[in-house]
Amino acid sequence: MTDDITDDGVNLSYVFEKSPPNIGYKISDIAEFKFVNSYGGSQKKHCIDTVDIHLHCDNTACMGPRCFRTTSKQIILQKDDTVHIHVRYTCSNCQESIKYFSLAIDLLDNKSDIQIKKLGENPSFAPLTPANLFSLIGTDRDNFLNGRKCEIQGLGIGAFVYYRRVVENQRERILCKIKKVMKQSNIATDKIDIAINEIQFKKSIELTKDVLPESLHINGQNPLLLLHRALSIGVHEMSDEECLKNATSVRVVLIELVERLQQILKDNNELKQAMSHLIQLPVTQA
Ligand SMILES: [Zn+2]
The missing domain is CATH 1.20.120 (Four Helix Bundle (Hemerythrin (Met), subunit A))
Incomplete structure (x- = not known):
């Protein structure tokens, strides 16, 4: 994977919250090489930190924009391979609404930029129109x-x-x-x-x-x-x-x-x- 893709000026929350599936974005300066808890103890890996996101929650207790959180604090990346991962987010208010995202992420050659594509989400992408x-x-x-x-x-x-x-x-x-x-x-x-x-x-x-x-x-x-x-x-x-x-x-x-x-x-x-x-x-x- 080369670095000659232009930065799209978006951040991770934009990809989760606003983007429909199947658009690839380059995000710069986001990956780190640091100690993460992995199988068999703490190891140094290339990874990105996940973020809290804001989505509309349909639960009757919420019925509005709410903060969704994931227990996957980091996504570990591979140096020479695309990582395919599912991330589960839960509404921090009702604790009932769940959203799954499927992502494909490449670590670019400089080891700090990534190319990320949302492959799908469940429930489906449905941006709210005020x-x-x-x-x-x-x-x-x-x-x-x-x-x-x-x-x-x-x-x-x-x-x-x-x-x-x-x-x-x-x-x-x-x-x-x-x-x-x-x-x-x-x-x-x-x-x-x-x-x-x-x-x-x-x-x-x-x-x-x-x-x-x-x-x-x-x-x-x-x-x-x-x-x-x-x-x-x-x-x-x-x-x-x-x-x-x-x-x-x-x-x-x-x-x-x-x-x-x-x-x-x-x-x-x-x-x-x-x-x-x-x-x-x-x-x-x-
Ligand atoms: Zn909720």
């Missing part, structure tokens, strides 16, 4: 659901094309929602108005480069530019697996953006109500 995403994308609900269906089945080109259609069709609605956040935060909206009125998708998104509020940035990046970058690559330039990888990133970033928009608008409304309540209180002399 209701407020549907209200944002309006008439493109069916296109989004078709994209999600393709993504779950590992049909990368289909997923990518459907998600691209959603973002391109709903650009104006997304920008209008961003304008609402800016207005509530008393940020000037003249530049976002220009972006909204721009017909060309690329130009419109580029116009948001310097005006998007910091609160809507994801890990310091403008999510609209990230979406545009992913969606501007032609389908014919990518393999089905690359399309699937990009489609997954588009879905994850789009959902994160929608949740941030919703949270900021909710916080602002609550703050507004609290302020108006306090303003109405009678002023008393101390």
Whole structure:
């Protein structure tokens, strides 16, 4: 296994939580050579530490996102061979919901990077779609659901094309929602108005480069530019697996953006109500 694969900028929890099966990711600087408890005592091995993950738990006691933990604290790797492993995760709240992952992992030549692919999971991969995403994308609900269906089945080109259609069709609605956040935060909206009125998708998104509020940035990046970058690559330039990888990133970033928009608008409304309540209180002399 050689190291000439590019780092995908994802971590281990992304592979477990967000990625559909059958996408290979390179993760850098994650494997260690250290003492681990193995058969016959403690031995030095190449390994990676597992992580706690967050998944939706369907158990009636939970019915929401919960932390899932595994008792497999380390995954031991082989120097010149692919390791195939099953990892069992249990919901840390109800202790009843269980999720199994099947993984294939290669240790790359530098002994600190890995190539990891989720081969399958049980229950099946079923990323949750927040209701407020549907209200944002309006008439493109069916296109989004078709994209999600393709993504779950590992049909990368289909997923990518459907998600691209959603973002391109709903650009104006997304920008209008961003304008609402800016207005509530008393940020000037003249530049976002220009972006909204721009017909060309690329130009419109580029116009948001310097005006998007910091609160809507994801890990310091403008999510609209990230979406545009992913969606501007032609389908014919990518393999089905690359399309699937990009489609997954588009879905994850789009959902994160929608949740941030919703949270900021909710916080602002609550703050507004609290302020108006306090303003109405009678002023008393101390
Ligand atoms: Zn649970």
